[in-house]
Amino acid sequence: MKNWIPEEMPQEDELKERLKAAREKLASLQLQIKGHELPVLVLIEGWGAAGKGSAIGTVIKNIDPRFFKVFSMSAPTEEEKRKPFLHRYFVRIPEAGKFVFLDSGWADEVAGQRMRGELDDEQYASRIESVKRFERQLTDNGYLVLKFFFQISHKEQKKRLEELESEKDTAWRVSKHDKWQNKHYEQCMEVFSQYLSDTDSPVAPWYIVDAKDKKWAQLQVLERICSGIEVAMQNASLAVPLLQNVFPLVKQPRLSEIALDKCMTEEEYKEELHRLQQRLGDLHYRLYRKKVPVIIAYEGWDAAGKGGNIKRIAEALDPRGYEVHPIASPEPHEKARHYLWRFWNRLPKTGHIAIFDRTWYGRVMVERLEGFCSTNDWQRAYNEINEFEKELSEWGAVIIKFWVQIDKDTQLERFEERQNTPSKQWKITDEDWRNREKWDAYEEAVDEMLLKTSTTFAPWHILESVDKKYARIKALRIVVEELEKALK
Amino acid sequence: MKNWIPEEMPQEDELKERLKAAREKLASLQLQIKGHELPVLVLIEGWGAAGKGSAIGTVIKNIDPRFFKVFSMSAPTEEEKRKPFLHRYFVRIPEAGKFVFLDSGWADEVAGQRMRGELDDEQYASRIESVKRFERQLTDNGYLVLKFFFQISHKEQKKRLEELESEKDTAWRVSKHDKWQNKHYEQCMEVFSQYLSDTDSPVAPWYIVDAKDKKWAQLQVLERICSGIEVAMQNASLAVPLLQNVFPLVKQPRLSEIALDKCMTEEEYKEELHRLQQRLGDLHYRLYRKKVPVIIAYEGWDAAGKGGNIKRIAEALDPRGYEVHPIASPEPHEKARHYLWRFWNRLPKTGHIAIFDRTWYGRVMVERLEGFCSTNDWQRAYNEINEFEKELSEWGAVIIKFWVQIDKDTQLERFEERQNTPSKQWKITDEDWRNREKWDAYEEAVDEMLLKTSTTFAPWHILESVDKKYARIKALRIVVEELEKALK
Numbered sequence: 011m012k013n014w015i016p017e018e019m020p021q022e023d024e025l026k027e028r029l030k031a032a033r034e035k036l037a038s039l040q041l042q043i044k045g046h047e048l049p050v051l052v053l054i055e056g057w058g059a060a061g062k063g064s065a066i067g068t069v070i071k072n073i074d075p076r077f078f079k080v081f082s083m084s085a086p087t088e089e090e091k092r093k094p095f096l097h098r099y100f101v102r103i104p105e106a107g108k109f110v111f112l113d114s115g116w117a118d119e120v121a122g123q124r125m126r127g128e129l130d131d132e133q134y135a136s137r138i139e140s141v142k143r144f145e146r147q148l149t150d151n152g153y154l155v156l157k158f159f160f161q162i163s164h165k166e167q168k169k170r171l172e173e174l175e176s177e178k179d180t181a182w183r184v185s186k187h188d189k190w191q192n193k194h195y196e197q198c199m200e201v202f203s204q205y206l207s208d209t210d211s212p213v214a215p216w217y218i219v220d221a222k223d224k225k226w227a228q229l230q231v232l233e234r235i236c237s238g239i240e241v242a243m244q245n246a247s248l249a250v251p252l253l254q255n256v257f258p259l260v261k262q263p264r265l266s267e268i269a270l271d272k273c274m275t276e277e278e279y280k281e282e283l284h285r286l287q288q289r290l291g292d293l294h295y296r297l298y299r300k301k302v303p304v305i306i307a308y309e310g311w312d313a314a315g316k317g318g319n320i321k322r323i324a325e326a327l328d329p330r331g332y333e334v335h336p337i338a339s340p341e342p343h344e345k346a347r348h349y350l351w352r353f354w355n356r357l358p359k360t361g362h363i364a365i366f367d368r369t370w371y372g373r374v375m376v377e378r379l380e381g382f383c384s385t386n387d388w389q390r391a392y393n394e395i396n397e398f399e400k401e402l403s404e405w406g407a408v409i410i411k412f413w414v415q416i417d418k419d420t421q422l423e424r425f426e427e428r429q430n431t432p433s434k435q436w437k438i439t440d441e442d443w444r445n446r447e448k449w450d451a452y453e454e455a456v457d458e459m460l461l462k463t464s465t466t467f468a469p470w471h472i473l474e475s476v477d478k479k480y481a482r483i484k485a486l487r488i489v490v491e492e493l494e495k496a497l498k
Numbered sequence: 499m500k501n502w503i504p505e506e507m508p509q510e511d512e513l514k515e516r517l518k519a520a521r522e523k524l525a526s527l528q529l530q531i532k533g534h535e536l537p538v539l540v541l542i543e544g545w546g547a548a549g550k551g552s553a554i555g556t557v558i559k560n561i562d563p564r565f566f567k568v569f570s571m572s573a574p575t576e577e578e579k580r581k582p583f584l585h586r587y588f589v590r591i592p593e594a595g596k597f598v599f600l601d602s603g604w605a606d607e608v609a610g611q612r613m614r615g616e617l618d619d620e621q622y623a624s625r626i627e628s629v630k631r632f633e634r635q636l637t638d639n640g641y642l643v644l645k646f647f648f649q650i651s652h653k654e655q656k657k658r659l660e661e662l663e664s665e666k667d668t669a670w671r672v673s674k675h676d677k678w679q680n681k682h683y684e685q686c687m688e689v690f691s692q693y694l695s696d697t698d699s700p701v702a703p704w705y706i707v708d709a710k711d712k713k714w715a716q717l718q719v720l721e722r723i724c725s726g727i728e729v730a731m732q733n734a735s736l737a738v739p740l741l742q743n744v745f746p747l748v749k750q751p752r753l754s755e756i757a758l759d760k761c762m763t764e765e766e767y768k769e770e771l772h773r774l775q776q777r778l779g780d781l782h783y784r785l786y787r788k789k790v791p792v793i794i795a796y797e798g799w800d801a802a803g804k805g806g807n808i809k810r811i812a813e814a815l816d817p818r819g820y821e822v823h824p825i826a827s828p829e830p831h832e833k834a835r836h837y838l839w840r841f842w843n844r845l846p847k848t849g850h851i852a853i854f855d856r857t858w859y860g861r862v863m864v865e866r867l868e869g870f871c872s873t874n875d876w877q878r879a880y881n882e883i884n885e886f887e888k889e890l891s892e893w894g895a896v897i898i899k900f901w902v903q904i905d906k907d908t909q910l911e912r913f914e915e916r917q918n919t920p921s922k923q924w925k926i927t928d929e930d931w932r933n934r935e936k937w938d939a940y941e942e943a944v945d946e947m948l949l950k951t952s953t954t955f956a957p958w959h960i961l962e963s964v965d966k967k968y969a970r971i972k973a974l975r976i977v978v979e980e981l982e983k984a985l986k
Contacts, residue, residue: 013744014742014744015743015744015745015746015747017743018747018749146700149700150700211699211700212634212637212638212699212700212701212738212739213700213701213739214739215739215741215742216742217742218742237740237877238739238740240873241737241738241739241740241874241877242737242739243737244735244736244737244872244873244874245733245736245737246734247732248732248733248736249729249730249731249732249733250700250729251700251701251702251703251726251729251730252725252726252729253703254502254703254704254705254706255503255505256501256502256503257503258503259503259506261506384732385728385732386729386732389725389729
């Protein structure tokens with residue numbers, strides 16, 4: 011707030027006139043954002059009783075109900091607390107061409123926790139990093155993020171809270187936190203001010219709204235939304251600077267360096283399978299009790315044996331505590347959002363295991379090679395994905411990523427076998443053959459992916475799968491080891 | 499540096515191969531940046547003896563000499579110290595389609611001063627604000643700003659300094675500051691690290707170069723420059739978010755509210771003129787001794803009487819201590835740079851007075867109305883100009899801005915008089931008549947300009963100039979008052 015200079019409130023007449031003009035403009039802009047497929051996220055933050063809700067209420071009157079959603083966020087529920095703190099915000103981002111209004115969002119959550127002493131310096135710094143990454147990921151991916159902070163004075167807040175409390179109909183709207191805020195206004199102000207300065211950014215700047223008058227606050231929001239949309243619509247498809255990697259990496263071999271002659275006898279396989287599955291079952295129960303979330307991600311060549319491998323893991327688990335997510339090409343409502351959205355939506359809750367059969371790495375493989383996203387999009391994605399996994403790791407998740415590796419000849423054998431075995435023919439499509447033709451380009455993409463996304467907190471593990479038995483046992487062993495580590 | 503993870507240095511063979519590829523790529527990109535009219539500013543910062551100069555030396559070998567300039571910045575000279583600290587950097591920004599390489603820039607200057615205890619917390623914070631604004635202004639206006647920090651260890655730096663000092667030919671390259679840095683490596687590291695984190699931004703991020711090996715450092719820089727250019731070229735003409743005003747404003751009347759009936763008798767005029775010019779002469783001498791820089795800016799309608807007004811100010815001044823800058827449309831080499839560049843180039847040194855006959859406000863008047871820049875460009879310019887004047891004000895400058903006001907009828911009278919008086923015909927052109935037709939649009943633009951750029955540190959003053967005598971005396975009075983204030 012230090013650098014905040016409130017604009018002078020216009021006279022009654024001018025206010026009315028400008029309100030009318032801004033409303034009409036917004037009404038016409040809603041169709042244009044639809045046409046431009048621009049997603050608009052409007053964050054209304056600020057003091058309790060500053061009029062955030064009522065401002066949203068009047069703004070949306072000018073938008074067709076099909077084009078917006080409003081979410082009134084209160085303190086995280088028990089269910090929400092079992093997901094990463096950004097989860098409940100990420101799953102609510104708008105789809106292309108639509109608005110989402112958040113009545114208080116992550117600013118209120120982080121600043122609130124800070125005020126109440128629930129975050130020490132280090133935790134606060136980590137939250138700020140998360141928030142900055144989240145907002146940058148949104149704007150980098152074409153989102154318009156408009157951040158408003160509703161400012162009222164200590165006295166004004168006090169007056170409003172007392173007014174609300176004095177009426178039966180409105181008393182419920184005054185929360186304990188609101189009263190606490192007013193009592194500790196100066197300290198809260200300092201925390202808010204620090205938060206605003208920590209998270210102000212050229213790509214998603216803060217607008218501080220002088221909220222002493224309802225209509226005036228409403229006008230500031232309306233006019234800012236309109237000008238924000240007008241600016242954003244001038245940019246067709248934006249390329250943004252690629253950031254230097256800031257995550258420690260684990261060295262990975264190139265695919266061509268991987269020895270594929272590893273194998274296992276039937277006897278050893280059976281013995282190990284039994285032993286490891288039993289241990290995994292035990293571990294699952296302990297994880298559940300300790301509320302550790304686990305994410306197991308599978309990528310690999312077509313016909314490399316992902317399905318059979320996943321099956322051997324899943325067999326060992328209690329069905330109430332895990333889910334397998336087969337990932338196909340995104341549906342329209344998924345395509346209309348940030349490419350990580352559908353994965354944020356499929357995160358396990360604490361204590362549960364999510365197994366992904368193909369993953370968010372599609373961005374840097376199929377989407378890259380088939381041109382489903384721009385060059386800048388996939389080049390940026392290595393960092394975005396590392397940031398995503400960092401977020402999961404800070405939440406406490408165990409992340410295990412498998413690349414299931416075979417050679418080109420083995421793939422051909424398996425394709426032909428599928429083709430020639432009536433019961434397996436459904437498993438092989440024309441697309442598989444087309445992808446096979448691009449083997450070399452895929453290999454290059456996979457090498458780059460392994461190099462750039464094998465972080466210490468989410469390293470890749472290679473499963474040599476010419477002998478599927480060997481690969482299954484290796485996968486089980488790694489899962490068991492990683493879970494044991496996490497439980498220590 | 500806290501979050502820095504150096505990339506693994508490739509093997510000799512791969513290094514050579516990648517160097518060759520990157521050099522060839524840069525050679526081909528230089529023509530493309532020319533075609534795209536992309537200005538590229540490469541900042542090479544880092545430890546003494548980290549190899550900054552030699553890296554630049556090898557990078558530029560791959561660029562046609564017509565397309566780049568290298569500036570090796572040392573400590574500010576006495577001449578440079580008489581300008582705002584950003585001046586020597588701003589005047590060196592590249593023109594569209596060309597490179598500028600800076601061997602140490604503002605990072606080294608600010609961090610260096612901080613290390614040596616020359617900046618207290620508040621001064622440091624103000625420098626950081628200035629740097630962030632400067633870099634954002636560049637990227638907002640289409641500049642690619644690539645920031646590299648060359649990192650070497652304490653031990654490595656010590657070794658290199660000793661090696662340099664041991665040879666007669668190279669001993670001169672070791673500065674006192676380098677040795678001081680090495681002796682206080684840990685503290686310096688902390689300052690650098692803080693600076694990098696304070697000035698890291700999504701629009702101009704830092705790249706930390708692992709400089710332990712020369713060729714490896716060179717490769718990192720080459721590859722980053724190439725990828726930076728490739729990303730930047732994907733953006734045609736970018737619109738950027740408009741920022742909320744953070745500067746305190748002084749209320750200004752609308753032009754239509756200004757009473758233009760003010761006048762003055764010939765007698766009073768002569769008396770006052772004599773008295774005020776004498777005082778101004780005295781003040782000029784005192785300003786010169788106290789090294790206060792003064793900027794007087796004139797804007798106003800055609801034929802409003804700017805020229806005669808400026809003359810009455812200038813007459814009173816010592817010719818060795820002031821300069822009048824008539825501002826016409828920009829020349830090609832000026833148009834090829836940030837629109838404020840030609841004004842940075844015309845700043846007075848401390849103790850001097852610069853009078854501008856038309857100014858940087860062309861951006862929000864003629865450039866806006868004639869479509870010489872995009873809507874986003876002029877909308878953003880109010881803030882950019884306030885930031886520019888804030889920079890001047892923090893440097894210690896007195897800024898006096900005059901709007902010379904007449905009404906439309908008075909202008910017509912004066913135009914006709916010029917047309918009908920042979921000795922004055924040169925003063926009137928077809929363009930003046932054309933501009934006159936756009937009076938209403940100009941009036942709207944001027945009103946917005948007065949509203950948004952009348953800051954407390956650089957407020958506008960209206961000169962009612964239907965009676966030119968009145969306007970001249972008012973201008974002199976304001977100048978005298980403002981200078982007296984500054985000298986107190």
